[in-house]
Amino acid sequence: MPAEKSDALVLFGATGDLAHKKLFDTIQALYRRGVLEGPVIGVAKSGMTREQVIDRAREGITTFGRGVDEGVFKKFADQFQYVDGDYADPATFQNLKKALGDAKRPLFYLAIPPVLFGTVTKGLKAAGCLNDDARVVVEKPFGHDAASAKALNRTLHEVLEEHQVFRIDHYLGKEATQNVLYTRFANAFLEPVWNRNYISNIQITMAESFGVQGRGAFYDATGCLRDVIENHLMQVVGFLCMEPPYWPDKERVRDEQVKLFKSIRTISTNDIVRGQFEGYLQEPGVAPNSQTETFAAVRVFIDNWRWQGVPIYIRAGKNLPVSATEVRVQFHRPPQVVFPDEQAPMHNYVRFLFSPRIEIGICMQVKIDGERMVGEPMELKVVDQQPDEMTPYERLIGDAIQGDQALFARQDVVEEGWRIVEKIIGNSVPVHPYKPGTWGPDAVNDVLLPSGGWHAPQV
Numbered sequence: 001m002p003a004e005k006s007d008a009l010v011l012f013g014a015t016g017d018l019a020h021k022k023l024f025d026t027i028q029a030l031y032r033r034g035v036l037e038g039p040v041i042g043v044a045k046s047g048m049t050r051e052q053v054i055d056r057a058r059e060g061i062t063t064f065g066r067g068v069d070e071g072v073f074k075k076f077a078d079q080f081q082y083v084d085g086d087y088a089d090p091a092t093f094q095n096l097k098k099a100l101g102d103a104k105r106p107l108f109y110l111a112i113p114p115v116l117f118g119t120v121t122k123g124l125k126a127a128g129c130l131n132d133d134a135r136v137v138v139e140k141p142f143g144h145d146a147a148s149a150k151a152l153n154r155t156l157h158e159v160l161e162e163h164q165v166f167r168i169d170h171y172l173g174k175e176a177t178q179n180v181l182y183t184r185f186a187n188a189f190l191e192p193v194w195n196r197n198y199i200s201n202i203q204i205t206m207a208e209s210f211g212v213q214g215r216g217a218f219y220d221a222t223g224c225l226r227d228v229i230e231n232h233l234m235q236v237v238g239f240l241c242m243e244p245p246y247w248p249d250k251e252r253v254r255d256e257q258v259k260l261f262k263s264i265r266t267i268s269t270n271d272i273v274r275g276q277f278e279g280y281l282q283e284p285g286v287a288p289n290s291q292t293e294t295f296a297a298v299r300v301f302i303d304n305w306r307w308q309g310v311p312i313y314i315r316a317g318k319n320l321p322v323s324a325t326e327v328r329v330q331f332h333r334p335p336q337v338v339f340p341d342e343q344a345p346m347h348n349y350v351r352f353l354f355s356p357r358i359e360i361g362i363c364m365q366v367k368i369d370g371e372r373m374v375g376e377p378m379e380l381k382v383v384d385q386q387p388d389e390m391t392p393y394e395r396l397i398g399d400a401i402q403g404d405q406a407l408f409a410r411q412d413v414v415e416e417g418w419r420i421v422e423k424i425i426g427n428s429v430p431v432h433p434y435k436p437g438t439w440g441p442d443a444v445n446d447v448l449l450p451s452g453g454w455h456a457p458q459v
């Protein structure tokens with residue numbers, strides 16, 4: 001039986017950056033699609049009035065979102081309530097309880113620093129706001145290592161069951177990520193070759209052509225590995241490499257994800273290169289002698305029957321030449337040189353471009369017209385679309401409202417994710433400088449060079 005929809009959305013951190021830039025825009029879109037019907041209640045300690053928070057929401061949607069839709073915004077504003085108060089003060093939660101009225105299945109969205117998760121969930125419990133049908137969405141970062149993630153999980157589980165906890169990773173809400181899973185298992189011809197016998201290596205590049213954009217203090221305490229590799233890109237590895245899930249029960253996707261993660265070898269310090277762009281130390285909020293990486297490249301191995309010996313290269317960073325995320329699944333060369341031009345670089349691959357467009361391409365070497373048996377690589381583009389109008393946040397919060405956890409990170413997946421990177425987080429290896437606008441430090445090519453070389457995303 002499908003879960004019942006949440007009938008109120010409570011936004012902790014309602015005057016914060018995430019709410020301002022993303023969440024109110026998402027809320028407007030959810031009202032527009034009829035997914036969200038009940039009231040939204042904002043909670044924060046800002047000293048602002050209800051009207052000021054509504055004005056700020058309007059400003060955020062105008063500046064960072066998709067523009068105010070007056071009719072829909074009015075629906076939101078008419079029902080919106082705001083509770084101003086300290087999260088450590090029981091009175092805040094009593095006021096929230098009153099604001100919730102007779103809502104039976106509230107969804108609490110914690111867009112607040114993780115150190116406050118425990119205070120808030122206990123405050124909710126003590127005030128009687130948490131019944132069995134309540135749901136709680138928590139923002140990343142979910143811990144900063146395996147121990148802190150476990151501690152955070154224990155804290156949440158003091159008052160919540162796992163089926164009530166929705167750990168958001170917006171990469172799971174991307175159309176492109178779901179395309180990977182779909183393409184693999186909706187076609188019979190791919191699976192027989194999707195293994196060590198045919199695949200030489202996999203490359204994942206997540207490049208951003210901008211720096212830390214005023215988030216220096218957050219970024220300096222986090223670094224590239226924790227910011228995007230341990231979570232977003234490892235989730236992508238999961239979809240690329242898992243065994244076929246039994247779909248009618250969507251929980252089986254997360255079972256396959258954790259099974260795969262358990263077979264991923266803990267990454268060793270020989271399999272990481274860290275870089276920092278020149279100029280990073282001058283960013284506001286960054287420690288003057290910071291060793292935090294703004295670029296990382298890692299090599300990952302999966303110790304299972306399907307993937308044994310196939311390296312997965314992942315690189316991500318700020319201030320790289322382009323903004324694009326791409327996965328390239330590279331096939332082996334043919335076993336024998338039949339035609340002389342076969343010494344050319346390896347051209348058989350499947351390419352998933354996640355951004356700035358969504359593309360799936362399959363590349364083959366084909367013969368050039370003429371007498372000679374020489375060829376050229378030709379890519380068949382099987383998907384070429386603009387990103388969906390529905391943003392990942394919209395998709396995921398919509399799922400949470402409907403009680404669907406399939407695209408949220410389960411506790412065991414999060415803990416395995418941290419185990420995989422436990423030896424390489426922090427200042428495990430030296431950080432090399434690189435010039436903004438380049439593909440990271442030279443050391444990447446000395447230490448972590450895929451056979452056939454790194455490929456820049458095709459944008």
Ligand code: BG6
Pocket residue numbers: 170208227228325355
């Ligand atoms: C966030 C990171 O989780 O993901 C940011 O904190 C990063 O540093 C962002 O820029 C990238 O998301 P997307 O969807 O633009 O690839």
